[in-house]
Structures are given as structure tokens and as C-alpha cells.
Amino acid sequence: MEGDACNNTEVWEWVYSMQPTYMAVICVLGMMGNAFVLCVLCLQRERHTVADIYLSNLAVADLVMVSCLPFWVVTVARRFHWSFGVPLCQVVGVGIGMNYYCSILLLTAVSVDRYLALVRPMSFVRLRNAASAKGVCLIIWVAGCLLSLPALLFRTVKFFPELGVEACYVHYPHEGWRVRYNMTVNVVGFLVPALVVSYCSYHIIATLKNNRMRKFSAVRTERKATHLVLVILIVFILCWLPYHIVMLLDTFDYYFAISDCLWTNALDISTQLATYLGYGNSSLNPFLYVIVGRHFRQKAKGMFKHILNRYEKGHALQTVNFTSTTRYNESSNL
Structure with missing residues (x-):
């Protein structure tokens, strides 16, 4: 019975066949969707709001993530054989790790901004400006790079004879680094931001229920942006919570040294699926912007109208120039 439990060949075959397809789909959708979001937010003719700055940086982080996935599409399809060399192994690892940390920190920042906009609108009005938001984003990107350094320092490519592949993996100097990494991911990358976001969200929802706030058009605009942010936060937590549970189980595995092969195989496969x-x-996220973000849809319509107007003006100008040239040629022939 134990031998059957340890025989996970069929499960890994399913991973090898399904994961590349899944990653290829999210890669294509992510590139197209986040590029579209950046076009809408960056090409809008209105002044950029604080929420626009945070969400555009979030789109950049997501675009970095999906740009790294094609390497793993090929690698998983080849049964985790990495054929792109050590430098790309490290760069891709840094890009993916930086995406996660920047995403959660940006969502934390935007939830704090929503809290200040709705709950404390008069107390911190001077701090809610484009310059401050850009400064916060810069700090977040630097923090994301620093927190991703383990991927740069410890990722390498090694040949595993028992598997017959060269794998891109994290080789820690000792197992203590594994626990430190897991704890950093769980605490800095989830627990602390989750506490901040929960506090802000609780007070935001309580404020949104206040009917007196609906009288002001500026507040209604803030409400629309806040609804979008809350939905993005909920989806982010639902997508990443299984990963943090697996990281916590991996830490328990280190301390309790569970040697059961069924547990080890289940943990390995769960890590793959949760990741x-x-x-x-x-x-x-781009689909959430379109489905939930009414203000974003208005901006997208405005962008398309602007592009269409420029096209029509350019086409009309070409027609006028063509007509003028034709008349000139006809008069010259006379």
C-alpha cells in the first residue's frame, strides 16, 4: 500500500501535461491585458490620480511576471529541464519574486490610500498627491528587489542524475535559509500586509455604509475606485493563500523532519499547483478592471474615442491633400 502511495508518476505526468498549457494561457492573457491597462492609464488625457499611479505600477509588476513565464512553460514541458543557463535562471527568479512582493506591497499601499480618502479625507489630504504616490512606488520597487535577492544569490542550475535533467532551483547554503525564506514570505509577504489591509478594509466598508457620504460627487468617485480595489484585494488573497499555506507546511516539514514519502510527494506537488x-x-487583474471598474471603462472608452478621432482627422487630412494635388495636376495639364 505504501508503495502505491509513493508512486506518484501519474500525478507528475498530469503536471507535465497541464501546467505548460495553463501557464501559456495566463502568459498570453496577462501580456495582452496588462499592456491594455497600461495604455489606458498612461494615455488618458485626465490628470493621473493616486489610485491610477498605484494600479499602473501593479500592471507593470504583473507584466514582469507573465514575461518570465514562457521560460517555465518550456521548462515544465521538458520535465523541469532548464536549458537557458544560470544567468537567466537567476533573472527569471528575481523577476517572479519581485512581482509578488511588489504586488502585495502596492495593494497594501492602495488600500491605505483608500482608507485615507474615505475614512480620513481631511487629515492626510496633503499626503495624497501624485508625487507622494510615485515616491511610495519607488520605495516599493526597491524593497521588492531587496526581498528577491535570495533568488539572485542562491538560484543555480544543477544536473540531477536520478532525473536526467538540469534543473533551475534554489540551493541554500544550509537548511536554515529555507526556513528564513519561508518565514519572510509568510510574514513580510502576507501576514503584515493582510493585517494592514484588513484594518483598512474594515473601516472602508463601514464608511461606505454611511448613507450621508453619498451626497458628494467626489466621494462617489472615491467609492467607485474603492470597490475596484477591494475586489482586487479579495482575488489576490484567494489566489495566493494556498501558496502561503504550503510554505507554512514546508516550514513544519523542516522542524518535524517528516520522512513519509506520501507527505513529501504531496508537499512537492502542492507547491507546484499553489505557485x-x-x-x-x-x-x-485586467479583467477585474473592466468588469468592476466603471471609472476604468470610462477611461478606456475615452482612449478609444481619442484614437478614433485622430485617425479620422488624419484620414480627412490625407483626403484633402489628395484632392488638392489632383486639382493642381489637372490645372497644370491644361
Whole structure:
């Protein structure tokens, strides 16, 4: 019975066949969707709001993530054989790790901004400006790079004879680094932001229920942006929560040294599935902008109208020039 439990060949065959297809889909959708979001937010003719700045940086982080996935599509399809060399192994690892940390920190920042906009609108009005938001984004990107350094320092490519592949993996100097990484991911990358977001969300929802706030058009605009942010936060947590549970189980595995092969195989496969479920979040955000973000849809319509007007003006100008040239040629022939 134990031998059957340890025989996970069929499960891994399913991973090899399904994961590349899944990653290829989220890669294509993520690239197209986040590029579209950036076009709408960056090409809008209105002044950029604080929420626009945070969400555009979130789209950049998601775009970095999905740009790294094609390497893993090929690698998983080849049964985790990495054929792109050590430098790309490290760069891709840094890009993916930086995406996660930047995403959760940006969502935390935007939830704090929504809290200040709705709950404390008069107390911190001077701090809610485009310059401050850009400064916060810069700090977040630097923090994301620093927190992703383990991927740069410890990722390498090694040949595993028992598997017959060269794998891109994290080789820690000792197992203590594994626990430190897991704890950093769980605490800095989830627990602390979750506490901040929960506090802000609780007070935001309580404020939104206040009917007196609906009288002001500026507040109604803030409400629309806040609804979008809350939905993005909920989807992010749903996508990444399984990954953090698996990281916590991996830490328990280190301390309790569970040697059961069924547990080890289940943990390995769960890590794969939870990781790529989290990656899928990067392709969902653009659809959330369109479905939930009424203000975003208005901006997208405005962008398309602007492009269409420029096209029509250019076409009309070409027609006028063609007509003028034709008349000139006809008069010259006379």
C-alpha cells in the first residue's frame, strides 16, 4: 500500500501535461491585458490620480511576471529541464519574486490610500498627491528587489542524475535559509500586509455604509475606485493563500523532519499547483478592471474615442491633400 502511495508518476505526468498549457494561457492573457491597462492609464488625457499611479505600477509588476513565464512553460514541458543557463535562471527568479512582493506591497499601499480618502479625507489630504504616490512606488520597487535577492544569490542550475535533467532551483547554503525564506514570505509577504489591509478594509466598508457620504460627487468617485480595489484585494488573497499555506507546511516539514514519502510527494506537488495558481492572479487583474471598474471603462472608452478621432482627422487630412494635388495636376495639364 505504501508503495502505491509513493508512486506518484501519474500525478507528475498530469503536471507535465497541464501546467505548460495553463501557464501559456495566463502568459498570453496577462501580456495582452496588462499592456491594455497600461495604455489606458498612461494615455488618458485626465490628470493621473493616486489610485491610477498605484494600479499602473501593479500592471507593470504583473507584466514582469507573465514575461518570465514562457521560460517555465518550456521548462515544465521538458520535465523541469532548464536549458537557458544560470544567468537567466537567476533573472527569471528575481523577476517572479519581485512581482509578488511588489504586488502585495502596492495593494497594501492602495488600500491605505483608500482608507485615507474615505475614512480620513481631511487629515492626510496633503499626503495624497501624485508625487507622494510615485515616491511610495519607488520605495516599493526597491524593497521588492531587496526581498528577491535570495533568488539572485542562491538560484543555480544543477544536473540531477536520478532525473536526467538540469534543473533551475534554489540551493541554500544550509537548511536554515529555507526556513528564513519561508518565514519572510509568510510574514513580510502576507501576514503584515493582510493585517494592514484588513484594518483598512474594515473601516472602508463601514464608511461606505454611511448613507450621508453619498451626497458628494467626489466621494462617489472615491467609492467607485474603492470597490475596484477591494475586489482586487479579495482575488489576490484567494489566489495566493494556498501558496502561503504550503510554505507554512514546508516550514513544519523542516522542524518535524517528516520522512513519509506520501507527505513529501504531496508537499512537492502542492507547491507546484499553489505557485502557479498564484501566478494566475497576474492575468486576472485586467479583467477585474473592466468588469468592476466603471471609472476604468470610462477611461478606456475615452482612449478609444481619442484614437478614433485622430485617425479620422488624419484620414480627412490625407483626403484633402489628395484632392488638392489632383486639382493642381489637372490645372497644370491644361
